Structures are given as structure tokens and as C-alpha cells.
Amino acid sequence: MTESQRDANVSSSSSLNSSLQDTEDDHTIASILAEEERLKTDRTLGKRLSHLSSIPHTPRINGEIPDVNDATLDHERLSERLVTYGLAELQMEGDGNCQFRALADQLFRNPDYHKYVRKKVIKQLKHFKKLYEGYVPMEYKSYLKQMKKSGEWGDHVTLQAAADRFDAKICLVTSFRDTCYIEILPTNKNPLRELWLSFWSEVHYNSLYTSGDVPSRTPRKKYWLF
Template structure:
């Protein structure tokens, strides 16, 4: 290596003398200077120093961090830089004291340091100025100590690096301005547009997710409200129906009024309904049911005519008796009696009607609801007796006495 040093290195930090000077520096002093330098850049320029890995490729790492956004792309940056130097060897070889090919081959190693020639090549290659910052005791601490310009002047953000302890480079970035991708020759490329698009997409996705969540919550609340409303409507309808039933029952009670004795002029419909219900009780219970043989009324009439009174079973087989309320019942009986020519034919309807009436219960005539049932029953019995007596008198007057000769 000493022979190579005698031949002349173009990178100052590769000299052993530089390494010896670094070892002789006080670590506390170096730490204080580093802290002051970082604070000055942040306060006066708004720049932030990003620490790069110290492996000999720190310069290429710092450039890769600002061009590609990833310091691990340093191998690509180194390769492009060396290729650019070889293509422009007639120009850059004038700044190298050693063999240019040997210099390029040595610089292609990943652990070999870069220096001024490589900075100038990268400034031209990316067409972006390269600014180098280094701490010092003067006011120029926040100003670049060296700037390498490209071939064409433009408004692109420069590549900024910081030089530490005369051996290491870090990346200096402006957090308020995007520089990644600038200098790569990408058409219609706008720095930071990708981040803005990603941010817009993220915001849009977040808003859509939030809107969907809110819509889902609204649907849940609407569903709960509809279910609650339906339950309330059902409860109101039920209460309304029950109240209507109570009102109807109350009105019916008011119309019916307190228990009062009914008049004899009740409608025939009620008497007919009572009679239909009373017919079922003829064979089971009837206070007036009695045998015809023991009937105390008109036994001589049965003996003279030779008519056997109908039994209870026979009564059920007879036709349904007419309702006492039906109009024209008495006239029909009297008309039938007047038209009869035979004693059997004339008296049978009256006997049949009398037997049926005697065996029927008062409920058949709707008398069970009356308060004066006994009075009405007695009146009805007297009326029937008078009717039968008139029938017998009419029969005696019409029939001539038998010829005794």
C-alpha cells in the first residue's frame, strides 16, 4: 500500500495519515461538534441529517438515499458513476494522477471510498448540483463548503451531503420538499406526486370505509327504530281494540238497562227463540207433563169418543205447535173446526193443542224471563179452557140429536 501511496491516491480520506489524525481527535470534542452541526442545520436551514452506514460506500449511500429513496441502492449508483467516468475518460482522466483504468477498477469495489471526482460525475449524471456541508467554527457552518454543478442549469433540488471527521458522508434532506426520483430522466415525473396520490387514495379509502360504517350504523338504528315503531303500533292497536270492546259492552249494558219486568207484548222472535230452546226440555223435564189416562179434565170426552190420548213419545212425533204469538192462530183453529164434519176430525186439533200446551214448559213461550210468570200462565190456561168450551158448544149445536125411532 505504501507503494500505491507513493504513486499517489486521489482520495484524501484513503491516506493513512488522515486515519491517524482521526484517531488523535478527542471523542468528546467530536461528539460536541457533531451535535452543534446537526442543530445548526436544523435550526437555520430546516435540514435533517440522516445517518448512513459506515462501510466505505457512505457517499454512494447518501446519493442513493436522495435519488432512489433507499441507501441500499448504493451499488447501482456506484456502477452508474463508474460507467459514466469510463465513457468520459478523456475528460476525467486529467484529474487523476494514477492510471485511470486502475483507478476505476479500484473504485468499483463496494468498500472503496468516493471523493470529488465521483461527486462531479454524479452531479453531471443526475443533472443535479451536489452540495457538501461540513461543520466549522465560522458562520459558514450552515453553508456548503463545496458545490458540484451539472452540465445544464435547472431548478431541481440539489443533492446534499454532510462530511464528518474527514472520512464519512451522511445524507442531508429537506423534509418539506420531495427530491426522490429527480434526475432519473423519468418523463412527466413530479417529485412527491406518488406520495400525494398515495395520500389521496388512503384518505379516499378511509372516507369510504368511514361512510360505509356510518351507513351501516344508520341502517342498524333505522331497523331498530322500525321494529320499535311496529311494536308501538301493535300495542296501540291492541289497546284500542280492547277499549272498543269495553265501550261496546258498556253501551250494551246501558241499552239493556237494569232488570225490568217484560210486557206481554214481547216480540215473536224472542218467543220463538225461547220455544226452540224449550222444545229440547219437553221429554227431560216438564212440570205439566202427565199421563192422559189420569187427566182430570174431561175424562168423559175421551170415553165417549174412544180416543186414546197421545203418550209423551207420541207428542214428540207431532208437528211443532204454533207459537202463541203468531197472528191468526186462533182464527186458524176456529176455521178448521168449522170446516170439520166428523167429531174426530173436529176435536182432534183441540185435543192435540191442549196436550202439547200442557206438556210444554213455560220456557217454550218465553215465559222464563218474565217476572209475572204465574199470572200469565193462569191467564193462558183460562183462555185455553174458554176456547175448548166454545168448541164443544159449537159442536153440540151443529150436530142433530140421534133419531130414537
């Protein structure tokens, strides 16, 4: 066997192993989601906030971080809304991964799976470029390279990709002055689940629960997803 043939075989084997690993991961995820479907309370959230009007969602990258005064007012506005709607936040770490941590908590009840969620979102963005590149005002490859890094802040483009990848309706209760609620729906699909996040505008994401139902941070059963 020639060296080039060995290299080709190794490459083929690596691709096959990667594909098999992704399939195994997806089976594991399906099992976890099935378990969560029996336990989760997001339907209660959906019923509680069914009267809210949502604006059409347009994916966009992050805007400028507000100054201290505006950020403080935004946070107060968000806090008041959460109290009004009987919601409470599970606080995510402010390490740049908060959006992916919040999504991981809603999907798997474990924010520590944020690396897995980011990986799947990046794969969605990469494989379905035509769906998202029009919303990214920079070279798309550079955007993907940047967003792939742990600690890079997620934006509304990654939220749309997450909705598409996980067949989820992502429900954002926001600090925006004129928009308290945004729904992000999967592209050309019916959502299979709802994910509830709070969004302190351009600053931070947290995972939402009904008041009194916020879980403790006691780690749940570990699954190898990375």
C-alpha cells in the same frame, strides 16, 4: 454459420441486451425521480440555506483519515452546524459505501440502491475520461478498477461524476474548519435537482433532511435496478 460468426452474433446480442437494459433502467429511474419530485423536500433545504456561501469545487481523491482527536473535533463541528441550520442526518452504514448510499437515499429515498449509483458513476467516469482524469494522481484505469469495488470509499471525483450523471447539484454541509458548505454542480449543465449530504471530513457521508423530516428506515417500493 461459422463459430466466429456465432461468437460475433452472441457478442452483438449481449451488447444490445445491455443497452436495452440500461434504457429500461433509465426509464425506471425517470419514473422514480418524477414521483420523488412531487414528494421531496429538498427545495425547503435549498431555501433554508440559500444564504450560505459556497467555495469553488475542485474534484480530488480522498486525503488522509484524521487521527482520533481531530476526527472527534470535526464531528463535533459538523454536529453543531447541523443544529444551527436545522438539519438532521439519516445515518448511512459505515461499510465503505456511505457516499453512494447517501446519494441513493437522496435520489431514490432508498440507500440500498447504492450499487446502482456506483455503477452509473463508474460508467460516467469511464465514458467521459477527459473530464476527470486530470484530478486523479494515479493511472486512471487503476483508479476505475479500484473505485468499481463495493466498499471502496467515494471521493470528490465520484461526487462530480454523480452530479454530471444525475444532473444534480450536490450540496455538502461539511466538517471542514474553514468551509462549512460546498456545492458541486453538473459540468456545463443546469441542475434538475438538489441532493443534500453531510460530510464528516475524510470519514463518512450521511443523507440530510430538515429536522423532524428524517424518514424511517421502512423500505420503500422495490425496483429492480441492478
